[in-house]
Amino acid sequence: MKIVLILPKSDDILYSKIFGVNFPPVGLAYLSAFLTQKGYRIRIIDMSALDMDLSQLKFVLRREKPDLVGIYCAITRVSQALSVARSSKNEGLVTVLGGPEPSIHGEIILQRNSYIDAIVRGEGEHSFLDLIERLERGGTFEGIKGVTYRDGGKVIENALRPQIKNLDALPFPLWHFFPTERYRLFSSFPLLSVTSSRGCTFNCSFCAVPEMYQHTWRCRSPDSLADEMEYLAEKYDPSVVFISDDCFMANLRRVEKICEAFYKRDLDVSWACLSRTDIPLSLMQKMKRANCIALFFNLESQMINDSKEVRAAFRNAEKARIVGVANFVFGFPGETYSTCRKYLNFILGLDADHAMFFRNISENGLDTETLSRIEWEAYQTFYSRKRYYLRHLIKSIRLFGFSKVGLTFAIRYLKWFNETVFSMKHFKDES
Ligand code: B12
Ligand code: SF4
Numbered sequence: 001m002k003i004v005l006i007l008p009k010s011d012d013i014l015y016s017k018i019f020g021v022n023f024p025p026v027g028l029a030y031l032s033a034f035l036t037q038k039g040y041r042i043r044i045i046d047m048s049a050l051d052m053d054l055s056q057l058k059f060v061l062r063r064e065k066p067d068l069v070g071i072y073c074a075i076t077r078v079s080q081a082l083s084v085a086r087s088s089k090n091e092g093l094v095t096v097l098g099g100p101e102p103s104i105h106g107e108i109i110l111q112r113n114s115y116i117d118a119i120v121r122g123e124g125e126h127s128f129l130d131l132i133e134r135l136e137r138g139g140t141f142e143g144i145k146g147v148t149y150r151d152g153g154k155v156i157e158n159a160l161r162p163q164i165k166n167l168d169a170l171p172f173p174l175w176h177f178f179p180t181e182r183y184r185l186f187s188s189f190p191l192l193s194v195t196s197s198r199g200c201t202f203n204c205s206f207c208a209v210p211e212m213y214q215h216t217w218r219c220r221s222p223d224s225l226a227d228e229m230e231y232l233a234e235k236y237d238p239s240v241v242f243i244s245d246d247c248f249m250a251n252l253r254r255v256e257k258i259c260e261a262f263y264k265r266d267l268d269v270s271w272a273c274l275s276r277t278d279i280p281l282s283l284m285q286k287m288k289r290a291n292c293i294a295l296f297f298n299l300e301s302q303m304i305n306d307s308k309e310v311r312a313a314f315r316n317a318e319k320a321r322i323v324g325v326a327n328f329v330f331g332f333p334g335e336t337y338s339t340c341r342k343y344l345n346f347i348l349g350l351d352a353d354h355a356m357f358f359r360n361i362s363e364n365g366l367d368t369e370t371l372s373r374i375e376w377e378a379y380q381t382f383y384s385r386k387r388y389y390l391r392h393l394i395k396s397i398r399l400f401g402f403s404k405v406g407l408t409f410a411i412r413y414l415k416w417f418n419e420t421v422f423s424m425k426h427f428k429d430e431s
Helices: 016-019 028-036 054-066 073-092 100-112 125-136 222-235 253-264 281-289 301-319 337-347 369-381 386-402 407-430
Strands: 002-009 042-047 068-072 096-097 118-121 147-151 153-158 189-194 197-199 217-219 240-243 270-275 292-299 325-332 355-358
Touching: 002 028, 002 054, 016 369, 028 042, 028 125, 028 189, 042 054, 042 217, 042 337, 054 073, 068 125, 073 096, 073 100, 073 292, 073 386, 096 100, 096 125, 096 355, 100 118, 100 147, 118 125, 125 147, 125 240, 189 222, 189 407, 222 253, 270 301, 281 292, 281 301, 292 301, 301 325, 301 337, 325 369, 337 369, 369 386, 369 407, 386 407
Parallel strands: 002 042, 002 068, 068 096, 096 118, 189 240, 240 270, 270 292, 292 325, 325 355
Antiparallel strands: 118 147, 147 153, 197 217
């Protein structure tokens, strides 16, 4: 059976334009490595990175002649994923959706869109494999754990699938099947991703992760992660590897062990991860020693009330010579334009090296127009501060001086930084 896995385009996301970033679809990468190991021929179509439209997709599908199309879908890709599914069905193919959005809204998606045959909920590897094998035998999807499917006019949600116990057993992604030349940060640094754990035991109301992973958190061993980093460094030589976990910092002792494993092997690859703010300086220093170059601190509006911890996190990152990035999502229910401005002022006072602002589009929060306005204003205000500009320039030169990235990259980064800051200023002048 021939299978095509597709990453549809995303809604317009400002951060990807500003930071010149295309994240590699690491979920599809693990899924395809697993299916390849089981003997299947997988073709990847990253429509997002390739900027491919539906007519080009149709052409590729006709050329490839797959039997089955699997489509990744998160909230920022829903309309594009549905269009891809419709086009695939028009080509007479079996269409299956996976990823966070169908994992939590599978039934509704199937009820409303008759061109989708099935949805794989949560972790994809075993459920998708079972579904493929069932198709090969000409059977229905009845009873396949983790799958929601259509049976005539009815939508049937099969039971949950027990999760993979040993994540170390999963094969490493085969990135040469992906358009890796398009996965870049600041438009020039080759970027790849790994995951070291899955799930989260917290229960934030806006988040899809707890339901996707049945309120559990599982992790790989530090050695398994170090093996994958070594493999990536040798085979693909990325400038940065992003650890794309739901909750990488769930267990700080484990993070420490991971750093020790990286350090022992003298891994020549820089990495970055999402982080909470209550990380001690000693751990950040260990992370730096293990080549961590950036921490993306997930900030929440409530943190403004306890700003001491947040300020300390950025101060410590600076002491450890790690780039501190403020990650902030605007527009949760109850927020207004003026509360968002208050959050922004708080972020401006943090001495963050960079800031990534997102819009909450998953709930009935702020309207799109206000969200767009605050998002732009946030980037513009953050990057057009004179004091920030000078400080960051000096800091970057110091950081590059100590890091393993080459002179060419340092120059490209500073070029990006300069252009970004000036384009923000330009925007401000115009408005
Ligand atoms: C890292 C991350 C980011 C990073 C990088 C994003 C990237 N593109 O890599 C940053 C910080 C930039 C980011 C930004 C945002 N993110 Co984000 N992000 C994540 C996070 C924590 C990890 C994603 C990941 O790599 N997972 C690891 C891989 C292994 O898992 P996976 O992709 O889910 O794949 C597995 C299964 O889903 C399944 N599967 C996947 N595809 C398919 C396809 C088929 C056919 C099948 C059968 C199975 C299958 O099999 C895979 C292997 O088991 C997820 C949480 C999550 N678990 O999805 C949130 C998440 C995807 N983000 C989310 C959101 C909302 C956002 C933002 C809009 C900001 C916000 N919070 O409002 C922005 C913008 C999104 C964008 N367009 O990029 C939501 C999406 C919600 C939803 N209902 O879809 C999530 C789920 C978190 C949440 N709060 O609920 N994000
Ligand atoms: S801590 Fe992060 S991953 Fe866990 S439920 Fe909250 S937002 Fe989701």
